[in-house]
Amino acid sequence: MTENSCLSADVAGGSPHAPRLPDKKRARMMRRAATASVVVASLLVGVKTFAYMTTDSVAMLGALADSAADLVSSLGILFAVRQALMPADTEHRFGHGKAEPLIGLAQSLFIAGSATFVLTEAVRHILSPSPVENPFSGIGVILFSIVVTIGLVFYQHRAIRVTGSLAIAADRAHYTSDLLTNLGVVIALLMSAFIGWQLADPIIGVAIAGVLYATSWWLLRRSLDQLMDREFPEHDRKMIKTVVLGHERVRGMHDLRTRVAGTQSFIQIHIEMDPTLNLAQAHEASDEIENALRETFPQAEIFIHLDPHGREEPPPLALS
Secondary structure, eight states, X not given: OOOOOOOOTTTTSSOTTOOOOOHHHHHHHHHHHHHHHHHHHHHHHXXXXXXXXXXXXXXXXXXXXXXXXXXXXXXXXXXXXXXXXXOOOSSOTTOSTTHHHHHHHHHHHHHHHHHHHHHHHHHHHHHSOOOOSSHHHHHHHHHHHHHHHHHHHHHHHHHHHHHOOHHHHHHHHHHHHHHHHHHHHHHHHHHHHHTOOTTHHHHHHHHXXXXXXXXXXXXXXXXXXXXXXXXXXXXXXXXXXXXXHTSTTEEEEEEEEEEEETTEEEEEEEEEEOTTSOHHHHHHHHHHHHHHHHHHSTTOEEEEEEEETTOOOOOOOOOO
16 A cells, blocks of 8 residues: 555645655655744734734735734644644554644634624725825835745745645645735725825725635635545546556456545545456456556555455445
């Protein structure tokens, strides 16, 4: 059997075809990406707090709330990554991969709460408009934030490509939305400074709240998919069937089951072979199929059960 898995972008944001890394190198990359996120989030919260205090901008408040949500999320992700990388033990035979979607679920609720707070403030400023103070100091802070965020997103993208981590993929989604948020803040501040349109700031704040809600929904869906053991995407399942049925000794297959837990994915399958094969031949064919699957899913844990072709399977147990 193989070990840990990178999984499909449709499920976790990673790649199911990522190159297999040694466990220590993979773990080190995940920890470094999670730590870098915490450092960047802490820095951005600090500078945006200063900018909000000097501008009293709702859009800046939205950017600050977004970064605060990122900081809480990043701390949770650092914890989740450490838990998910713990090896399987006697009480957790399938590892600790579900620590990632559990943290992701909590993060999605926190982000939704932040979005509600920003939306409330935006509505209040729409009803009672007020000018933005010191807009250019705010613009300078936001431009700095954009540069730092772009650097982090590129680093996270590389980590996701080779590890398939849901937690880091979720964190990258936060920071990618931050780029849109920061751009919106710049637009709001420029319009307030040069046009004097006071409603620009709270309107941009409403848009930022919408981005936060969308991010929360994205993370909620993917976390629930893993917690509920959702199957691989259909194109990945078809790929598995193509590989298995393409082997010359395979006569059929059934009971294909797939699931994901953080950076781990699992493939379970029943393969039907010619009943005249001896045990050594059947075992050899099973190894060849597993190796072929490993080429496409380099880090999946694969469970193969061999059945003689033509044997009638017993009906599934009734659930009481």
